[in-house]
Amino acid sequence: MSELVSKCVLRVEVNDPSSDSGAEASSDATQKSKNQRRSRDISVETFPSRLETPREDWGLLPICSRETTPFTDKESEETKTEIGFFSGNPFVEITKGILHLYKEDVLSDRKEAVTLCLLGVPTSMTCHDLLAFTAPCHADIAHIRVLRDSLPNQYMALLTFRTHDSAMEFYVTFNGGPFNSLEPDNICRIVWVSRVEWAHDGVPPPGHTELPICPVCLERMDESVDGVLTILCNHAFHANCLEQWGDSTCPVCRCVQSPEQAAGSECEQCGKVAQSVDALWICLICGHVGCGRYQGGHAALHYRESGHCYALQLGSHRVWDYKGDNFVHRLLQNKTDGKLVPSEGPPSEAECAQEKVDSVQLEFTYLLTSQLEEQRLYFEDKLAQLESLYYVENQDLRSEVANLNDLSNDLKAELVALNKEKLALEKKVNQQSLKLTSSLNDLNEERQLGKALRNNQQQWQNKLAKLQEETESKDKEIAELKEQVRDLMFFIDAKQVIEKSDEREDIAGGTITVGAEPARPKSKKGKKKR
Template sequence: MSTFAIRLEVDDDATVPDSFLQEGAAALREDAATKIDEKNTPAAIGKRTMSPIKIETFRATTNAVRGKTSPLTESSPGEISFFSGNPAVEITRGFLHLYRNNETSKDVKSREVCLLAVPATMSCRDLLQFTAALLPLVELVRIIRDESPNQYMALYRFKDEEAAKKFKKTFNGKRFNSFEDKYCQLAFVSRVEAIKSSKGASRPIKGLTELPKCPVCLERLDESVNTVLTVLCNHSFHSSCLEQWKDTTCPVCRYSQSPEPLSDNKCSQCDAIEDIWICLICGYIGCGRYLRAHAREHYETTNHTFSMQLGTGRVWDYTGDNYVHRLIQNKGDGKLVEVEGHEVMEEKVDSLTLEYTHLLTSQLESQRHYFEEKMARMEKESLDQFSTIEKKSKEQCERFECQIADHEKEKRVQEKKINQLAGKLSKCTEQLEEEKELNKCLRENQRIWQEKCQHLESVRVQREAVQTREVEELREQVRDLMFYMETQKTIEEAPEETRQELQEGTIVVGEGSEAAKSTIGKKKPKGKRK
């Protein structure tokens, strides 16, 4: 972010405004300018006309009754704590210069902010109402009016740097009101000074660049605020101002800005189409010294002295390092001067014709020798290149033949390996087929034996079931037999009366399962005694 400096160049007969002197401008101008000789000053400044400059200063409202400055925050709603009647007005004559600092920095330390172009339709009160939101942070407002029509400049001084940054962030690029199409343009101000014209006020300041004015809107041309466009005639305008200019000429000098038709001529080396020069000896076309200087390189190589610029017809002498078109020698001092018109003495023309013819003949002869030497040199270089290429080609062919032989040998070895692997592969394939057949037979036998095993298993299970059933029946019979024997023994050991009762008694058997009935039926005959 760049800062700006405001310098008021005051006429020698006018007085320096007190508001500028109170800010220490006297100390600033001592190191910014040196005194100019008064004898030479009128000649330099007499061409300029000093214009009136009006400076209006608005300070914080002072309460005369209490004898102190009222805080801006204590003002009533809708009121502005600045003078709206008669401000401190100073009138002088001079010029107002606006400079921009060439050095930029991210952190700007300045308490002053300048409104570059305020529309004249806005009164001072309107401007204060526009910035009323941050007026409590303002120390003073200075309105500066110069010869610029329909606009003026406003300078705000704040209590601290943070307030100035906040003011710029809030109002920069903001529209003044809904009726105006102008926007607020703010810039930080690092110094404000007033210097007399005789003290060197018009001299440039080191490290600062003065901003010119746009010829259309008369506002300052600042690239950081608006886009600046420079046309072919070196006049600068705001891009928005130049868009409103419907003509193709410059608004100042009426120079045509439309592109001229270009010829087919271009530099033989870099194909440039600007600043083209043609050799008057051999017709070689090259670019000028302000591009890549191929025309001068042609002169240094061929010693062709004269070259003509296409489009202007001017002839340049490289030996004398000057223009030689339409030149005659002055009789007084013998210097070469350019003829203003086309009327030249006939004898002078004849002498120039003879001189040019002789010069052309000598140059053509030197050109013939030059091209003969160049052809011989190119032929020798071609033969050398051909022999070198031939030698390299032979070496490459021998190397390629060796590589081909090695590759053939390796190819045979690989083919032999492939044949061996193919034989092994066929044997492995046959073995695989045999293994597949054997595996098939084994699987069939396995299936048959599995069926036999299943059949035998089922037979074994059936036999085990039959054997189990028979074993159970035998156990029942053994149990019945043991019961019968124990009963017989018990009866034999019993008394006679008991045996008689048993013989005459009856045994009643209850209903049970069929198996139990069958068992009792079988046992009963065995237990019956006769």
């Protein structure tokens, strides 16, 4: 079973070339205030192996950062050096940005890792010296990359091996040893690297934490390589670097590790000046100053809110443990001669005083370190959660803004189309209104004309009724006149017949009876005969 290690991710944060100089300056100022790191000139020199299959592109950074062309066989033959394994001019890439080294938060199998990173190679070692240092393993190395970020004393080197076994052999042989026997202090520190990438942002990959830089030696701090010590002001250093610092203050912020009481000390919450030196308590975790429980109780309130259980009494320099509700027994340093003297508190037994004091001191140091570490992890988790949350919210807001912009553009186009349609409909409405007005005028004229025609019709109907009545009366008169004419003609005919007849005397003494008129008289002669 292979050993579990924490592999690293080497990322080059490249500045966005689209931004102008003013925006770049403001971005550098923002980065400096936020991350305490500014963009530097970064160069990557790649030395490929002769045994490696030639490639057209050995680049690690974007294409715009390349300064020279890749290797050719002709250049390899003409520019050989005394180290025969690597030859030709290196493939150089230059850009401006920040080098980040992120370490995995959990252990993983290093069986698949074939890349090693030499953290702090001194600048006194040239590229030729580095190739000579790695010469015994040249048969197993695919290529070497030298990364510089304008640091005055060191650079980093990436060694990519062909197999994991050769990388493991190099790691076991050279890790922790000096680069040369003349400078034993320059130790070769090696970490495993899972991948190398570049990006435009400094957001760490998920599940990774960036390795900080020691402010003294400017090297990466990795607890698996060298001891890392965090002091009260929350600044971390290499243990060896801090031992060489001759002052009791912090090398970065000059914070005194045993602070003196100020003349006008006061509680940070109530603002009242302490009447006695024993009335104020300072938190050993975050430095909060509060009054004791018999004054305002703000020191105990700070413990209940934050969980910081150790507080130092400014007058007696005794440490109170709120969680255990008692004083922590420890040794204090005498200000006059620097000797260790027992602190105030319950006296210890005489026969085991020294052993008890030593054990209590170690316990207190362990408790303080554990509390600081817990607080550091807690706030780092909080910061990581907030950064991830803000990043997700930023991405959601950006996508929402993009969707709203698209929707706004669609609505604007639809509004333009609706305005055109509105104008066309208004024209149609005007035309229809004109037609309606003319139609109403025609309707009124037709109504008036119909009314006049109805009046004329009534008059003509009245005249027709009168004419029909007159016609009927005239028809009656005509019928009567016809009867009279018929009777008259009958009388005349009869008279003529009688006058011509021989029997007129007999006829004159007789009577005439008129019968019903026949249905169809055939002729006048028949009438006369009757």
